Amino acid sequence: MTARIGVVTFPGSLDDRDSRRAIRLAGAEPVALWHKDKDLHQVDAVVLCGGFSYGDYLRAGAIARFSPVMDTVIEQAKAGLPVLGICNGFQILTEAHLLPGGMLGNDHLHFICRDQKLRVENADTAWTGDYTAGQEISIPLKNMDGRYVADRRTLDELEAEGRVAFRYVTDGEAADGYGNPNGSLNDIAGITNAAGNVVGLMPHPEHAVEPLIGTGRTDGLPFFTSILKKLVNA
């Protein structure tokens, strides 16, 4: 048996097809979900993909959070449905208060697209079981508003509870993808909720799943195999 993983398409979503491909390559069944449809069609997990939902008008993720599909996603995520937010999806999750903090414009004020070194800090979430804590991975980063911020108390809480899931690795040459790419506080690239079912990150694991494509690395595939294993073994 396999698992059904939904990918929501909002107007302006860009990486929906890529996310469905990654899910398929991991061995799960991708299911296309539509923003105007409240029904999640019995999926076992949901991916909120990258892009510019609703043109990023107002603020990245701010409008998508109020779409019909999100009502159900928010409700079910609170009940334990695994949800992964990638880039714009991460922004939507913070706007929906499923994850704390928020994203501001990159400190250098430019869009940045590059292969990025990350350290897996928490390998116990629903989406990171196939990594080991401390493992360094390289996956593409591409965004305009990727600077993670939160108030001091939230940051302390995230750190204390081990909820920083991914951190930008800073001790290496920038040419090799090291370094904090946008001024994110505590070098945070991704976080999880306390239950470990909701994870958000700015870099794009779905772009690193095939040896020939993009950077040629497959460091992002374990996101999708992790959730598949978790769902199948559940």
Place this chain on the structure above:
Amino acid sequence: MSRTPLDTVEHAAGTPDVELPWAELGLKKDEYERVVEILGRRPTGAELAMYSVMWSEHCSYKSSKVHLRQFGEKAPESDAMLVGIGENAGVVDVGQGYAVTFKVESHNHPSYVEPYQGAATGVGGIVRDIIAMGARPVAVVDPLRFGAADHPDTKRVLPGVVAGIGGYGNCLGLPNIGGEVVFDACYQGNPLVNAGAIGVMRHEDIHLAKASGAGNKVILYGARTGGDGIGGASILASETFDDAKPSKRPAVQVGDPFQEKLLIECTLEAFREKLVVGIQDLGAAGLSCATSELASNGSGGMRVTLDDVPLRDSTLSPEEILMSESQERMCAVVEPGKVDRFLEICEKWDVIATVIGEVTDGDRLEIYWHGGKIVDVDPRTVAHDGPVYERPYARPDWQDALQADDANKLPRPQTSEELRDQVLKLVGSPNQASKQWITQQYDHFVQGNTVLAQPEDSGMIRIDEETGLGVAIATDGNGRYAKLDPYTGAQLALAEAYRNVATTGAKPLAVSDCLNFGSPEDPAVMWQFAEAVRGLADGCLQLGTPVTGGNVSLYNQTGEAAIHPTPVVAVLGVIDDVARRTPVAFQEEGQLLYLLGDTREEFGGSAWSQVVHDHLGGLPPAVDLERERLLGEILISASRDGMIDSAHDLSDGGLVQAVVESALLGGKGARLVVPDGLDAFTFLFSESAGRAVVAVPRSEELRFTDMCGVRGLPATRIGVVDGDTVELQGEFTLTLAELRETHEATIPALLA
């Protein structure tokens, strides 16, 4: 409020003596008289608006047409060509039932006036051309040229252009996989912002811009029509900038990539359900262009009610509505029975769609406003029968002196130390330096099919996940070469793009071009144009790669100073399996470096002559297209049979530039030896065409050199991939760290 009566056709016929502002709209006196002759009366204001935009240089190609005909007349036999010149974009068969459409266009003038929006809407326009053919856009490329890198205005124009391209293309979800960035003082005040796009479709999905079938509905969908960009491309791109005239800012369009993304998805869904008879995007000349082209390419006439056009600004006059270049609009012709479904799909994507007219069984284009008929024309006379000029042209009197100023006689480095210094100076010069600061502002991963992206020799996209079928594209141009000899310069641009495609292992199939020149009213510029077109047409015939379409941008000059003639050539190639693509980066230490082709003392127009001597003179490198074809075949065969692990074409900057790039990208150095018969300087800096450097695994050396020997391609062993330095034996050693610092620091230091 004035109470001027509506200028209907009837009113115009009855008031022959009314003066119309034809000169302000850019028409010449004889052109206006021709309009009156065609209509048999004076035009209405609305008709005048349509003729003036459609007969502008930008839309009518009136100065270039007589030369462009060669692309058709000299077109090589090619089975690959499915749709040729004249449609929104050409379409090429790439096998397995797939067709690819691609095109390059200019957005030069708007990008100087308003860099961000100018460049952004350039991307938007070319992408709509691709959708209008029925294809899903899969990638964009951006060949860019700016004034001197250290000129203060470059710091205004370049960051805006780059942010605009990124801001628009990234939001559309199109990977940006190639292009160029070139600096030269000649582009000060006239930057060249060319934009290319590729789209993929199945053969049966090809759509054309024609309105057939009386009773079929004409649907305008996408953004509302506003006052932005009225006469934008048609006026801006058809006149020389002149300080004395008022600001052109209101003529630049403003883009909304989110709206365009919805337009893409909704159009493709309508295509999938076979709802569309004909389709046209609204670009330059807006509704004037879309209605007259759709009507004149179809079998009947067309009736349009302008009152039904959704507006952003209700005070717009009918003339303004016809001329508006508001972005993100398309026009579809749909059978009456399918209109409801079409509108439903638009609603699904939150795209406004309105029936504004229908196809008639007559042969007139009739447009109504407030119940009055304000346009009644034969659409062909608007869209296709514009004026054609045989502009006078003459070889400029300075050409001989320029060619006599031989770059081969410039002082050359005398010591190893000088040679080493000049290498560093070259790889750190703005034109040769890494453009990563620019390209990392573009998304090259989206859609998950990018096999190669800049700084590779060509961008490559997988189009079939099962079979690995892919396409490659490279764009090249060298204004310095073309200034020295426009005929040869155009062929060198073609040769380089062709070579770049072959270097990655793909087979070159077809060509698109963007021809950027100064004012056609200057006979010297017209000569450059004529020569470049002749060179390109001859070259395409010889290489068997037909021109599928393109774009001409004239009037790229400020006052008397024209830009270098700059034909930019895009070559599209196909690769049966992207798994065998050849990258630029050195892969493995110990592999042998071979130089393919002949190296001569050719420094005219070279990067070395520019960087070290700030010199432009002499003759550009000689072109041998048969050699280019042979080199291409060898590179493709070597890729297919796994004989090479990396390859890099040699062009501006010569061998040393290529080796340094391959070394830095691979993180592996090289030990080089000057081959017999060459001196170190020529070996490093010559820009002879028809060359590439390849890295051959030792196990493949014999097979590879045998192949080159049998086919008659000179292959000279010049060194080995090794260590963390680039070393020229007996001359100098440069560490990769030093090269990287030099190569990568330049652009951020100038622009960040």
